Amino acid sequence: MNTCFQTRGGSLANTNNNKGMRINEQIRVREVRLIDDEGGQKGIVPTLDALKMAKDKELDLVEVSPNANPPVCKILDFGKYRFEMEKKLRDSKKNQKVLKIKEIRMQPKIGPGDLDTKAKHVQEFLDEGDKVKITIRFRGRELAHTDLGFGVLQEVLKRLTSAYAIEKPAAMDGKFMSMTISGKAKTNEVKSNAQDEDKEVRS
Template sequence: MIMNEKIKASEVLLIGVNGEDLGIVPTKEALKMAKELEVDLVCQSLASSPPPCRLVSRTDFKQQAIQDSAKSRKAEKGPKLKEIRLSAFIEDHDYDTKKRQAERILVAGDSVQLTVRLEKKESQEAKKLVEELVRELAHCGKQEKGIQVSGKQVIAVMLPL
């Protein structure tokens, strides 16, 4: 990041504090404007001529840099897989709570694994429950594979849209 007097170009393409385009301005005049407004002149890229520079308050610029680095770290890691456990004979209120929880996770950009633990011979009820939940969550996520029924549990994985 090149700021203020470290910018060596004779003229810059200046962008104002509120994002307005101020055109091509001599660097000395841009620095003078920055001092008058009590902000910094920040060079965004050295690839073009004249280099685009922006008038930015230092605190705003630092906060923006922190937010950008956090977003890039999250994008680098990829979505997390979060598990939601249910029982085959779940009450309506508990079902709604689990559905809202799954919606919140999918909207945040993470994947959800819906797991129904089986106790006896309840695999058909569990499968119907998971199918219904997947159908109701279709507006905020899509099912990765089919519903997997194993000996002790029924699983469906949903990906965010």
């Protein structure tokens, strides 16, 4: 059962929604290590005395470190404190970038001009902080020459102007060869075994 009560700071608090913190009469220990509303260390004091000090200032006694011995409590406006904590949490979530994987597709016999354009798009995605999956599509007899795909991937990497890391090395999956990279430490080689890939496709 959820029970709401009014804190001494004037806001409503839910006994089951206090972020795991106990406040005021919910604090049942005999004594606490007290921090006053100005940040001053008051040492270890009886809990009843700490509650009286908070009440005299029309503030709340909040248990901020329950695992300490004795628990650490602070005198503050709990409603305002909770609002500030929730605001910090919302702000931190806003600042978290959602990592996306962008895909660039091309053919093994791509021309130099188109290759430059594709590499430019890859660089733009990396600059935006996204991972990039580069996919080569093989058709018909092209499957007998997967080494061309490794060559194209190597040429793309040579055209990148910033550091990168190979998250997933080049590998065949049916008619497609793909490699995933991100913007980290630079590597200048495409890890491959073209002969093994040829044998696998031909069998």
